Amino acid sequence: MLTVYNSRTRKKEVFKPRKGKRVQMFVCGITPYNSAHIGNLKTYLNYDVIARYLRLRRYTVFYLQNVTDIDDKIVNAARAADVVWSEIPARYFSEFQAVCEKLHVIGISKYAYATDFIPEIIAQVKRLIDKGYAYEKNGSVYFEVKKFKDYGKLSGQNLAKLHKSVRLEKDENKKHPYDFVLWKAREGTNEKYEPAWDSPWGKGRPGWHIEDTAISEKFFGPQYDLHGGAGELKFPHHEAEIAQQESASGKKPFVKYWVHTGVLTLGKTKMSKSLGNVISGKEMVETHDPDAFRFLVTSTQYRSPLPYSEKLFTQAASNLEKIRDFTRRLKAIKQKSGKAFAVAPYEKKFFAAMDDDFNTPSGLAAIFTLIRAANPLIERKTLSAKSAKAMISFIKDVERVIGVPLINTLSTQIPQGITALAKERDLLRKQGKWAEADAVRARILEQGYTLKDTKEGFEIIPAGK
Numbered sequence: 001m002l003t004v005y006n007s008r009t010r011k012k013e014v015f016k017p018r019k020g021k022r023v024q025m026f027v028c029g030i031t032p033y034n035s036a037h038i039g040n041l042k043t044y045l046n047y048d049v050i051a052r053y054l055r056l057r058r059y060t061v062f063y064l065q066n067v068t069d070i071d072d073k074i075v076n077a078a079r080a081a082d083v084v085w086s087e088i089p090a091r092y093f094s095e096f097q098a099v100c101e102k103l104h105v106i107g108i109s110k111y112a113y114a115t116d117f118i119p120e121i122i123a124q125v126k127r128l129i130d131k132g133y134a135y136e137k138n139g140s141v142y143f144e145v146k147k148f149k150d151y152g153k154l155s156g157q158n159l160a161k162l163h164k165s166v167r168l169e170k171d172e173n174k175k176h177p178y179d180f181v182l183w184k185a186r187e188g189t190n191e192k193y194e195p196a197w198d199s200p201w202g203k204g205r206p207g208w209h210i211e212d213t214a215i216s217e218k219f220f221g222p223q224y225d226l227h228g229g230a231g232e233l234k235f236p237h238h239e240a241e242i243a244q245q246e247s248a249s250g251k252k253p254f255v256k257y258w259v260h261t262g263v264l265t266l267g268k269t270k271m272s273k274s275l276g277n278v279i280s281g282k283e284m285v286e287t288h289d290p291d292a293f294r295f296l297v298t299s300t301q302y303r304s305p306l307p308y309s310e311k312l313f314t315q316a317a318s319n320l321e322k323i324r325d326f327t328r329r330l331k332a333i334k335q336k337s338g339k340a341f342a343v344a345p346y347e348k349k350f351f352a353a354m355d356d357d358f359n360t361p362s363g364l365a366a367i368f369t370l371i372r373a374a375n376p377l378i379e380r381k382t383l384s385a386k387s388a389k390a391m392i393s394f395i396k397d398v399e400r401v402i403g404v405p406l407i408n409t410l411s412t413q414i415p416q417g418i419t420a421l422a423k424e425r426d427l428l429r430k431q432g433k434w435a436e437a438d439a440v441r442a443r444i445l446e447q448g449y450t451l452k453d454t455k456e457g458f459e460i461i462p463a464g465k
């Protein structure tokens with residue numbers, strides 16, 4: 001039974017989508033005004049694993065992600081670079097997609113660009129005004145927070161006590177500082193940097209929060225199953241979404257399961273532009289093995305913080321290599337005889353861990369336990385090919401979920417010449433002719449193979465693995 005931690009109720013709940021096996025899932029997408037950093041990527045890798053697991057569990061998942069392709073940050077970036085505003089999201093979103101591709105992020109069913117949904121946004125703002133939840137002032141429209149009594153419930157904020165340090169947009173038009181903008185009147189006159197759309201309130205553009213609910217309502221209706229995002233988006237962004245959609249439709253709850261991810265830090269410090277310690281996703285995949293980065297992220301439970309360091313990266317890379325080394329050895333097993341090995345208990349452990357709020361580290365632990373149990377049998381050559389095959393089929397399931405290639409795809413066929421050389425070297429070693437043995441080893445290495453000495457003799461390994 002799959003359980004999910006729901007931020008709305010603050011407890012783990014049995015996962016029961018509203019429409020049986022069909023899951024409607026929305027995750028806050030990026031604002032492509034600069035390069036996405038590895039903290040952003042952690043979030044998208046986490047939801048990619050969740051979507052992959054739900055699909056493995058035979059749910060049909062529609063995974064929707066918005067792209068905030070118009071925003072103050074985009075207008076500012078366009079002005080700074082002196083380019084047409086739309087060039088900014090075009091440039092950084094394609095960079096983001098290229099990085100995601102290297103990281104095997106494949107789960108998203110639809111990317112919805114905010115600017116493609118202006119009519120839906122305007123219609124939702126209009127409904128909020130008509131129902132008395134929003135007001136217009138000088139061409140801008142605001143949501144009146146005091147009209148929605150549940151505001152602050154998700155993040156556990158009490159508006160009366162809310163600390164003044166919370167950053168709020170300064171705006172003379174607002175009745176109350178907590179009110180937030182739904183439609184923003186055009187400020188400048190330069191359409192190159194700041195686009196504007198016609199609306200019943202004059203020319204302007206959407207606020208940040210409203211695009212999510214206009215888009216999710218268009219695809220899913222006023223209520224749906226799962227909404228994800230980084231934990232830091234709970235307030236004010238997700239509170240605003242709840243206020244908008246529940247006020248517009250009168251239906252509660254807007255979202256059944258709110259799922260939030262833990263933050264990626266650099267050691268103990270938060271990654272931030274002002275601290276100058278940001279690692280972009282592009283930089284990461286260009287300088288590090290993308291598979292190892294993904295493996296590192298999946299080695300942590302999605303809700304936990306991830307204190308990134310080079311040391312943790314190296315550890316993850318080496319753990320990943322252990323699994324790949326194991327599958328390579330499994331694939332080489334040909335003997336029909338041997339001990340029967342029950343893989344089922346390890347599979348069970350993996351699925352139980354994933355069913356427990358997508359606990360990937362505990363799921364991966366099942367593989368490492370399997371490796372420890374099976375390795376001695378491989379060394380003694382007492383593992384049958386049938387058992388090896390069962391193990392590979394289990395690891396294939398894990399691979400589908402965590403999204404990191406684990407099965408060594410290199411051919412395990414070792415050329416006869418190499419095997420002959422290896423046998424020759426083995427003989428030389430047994431005769432104590434170390435220098436000659438080393439010379440043969442060097443010849444093997446030149447042809448792209450390394451030798452690993454085992455208790456029973458040797459093993460030939462294609463280089464690079």
Ligand SMILES: [Zn+2]
Nearest residue numbers: 028029212237
């Ligand atoms: Zn959002």
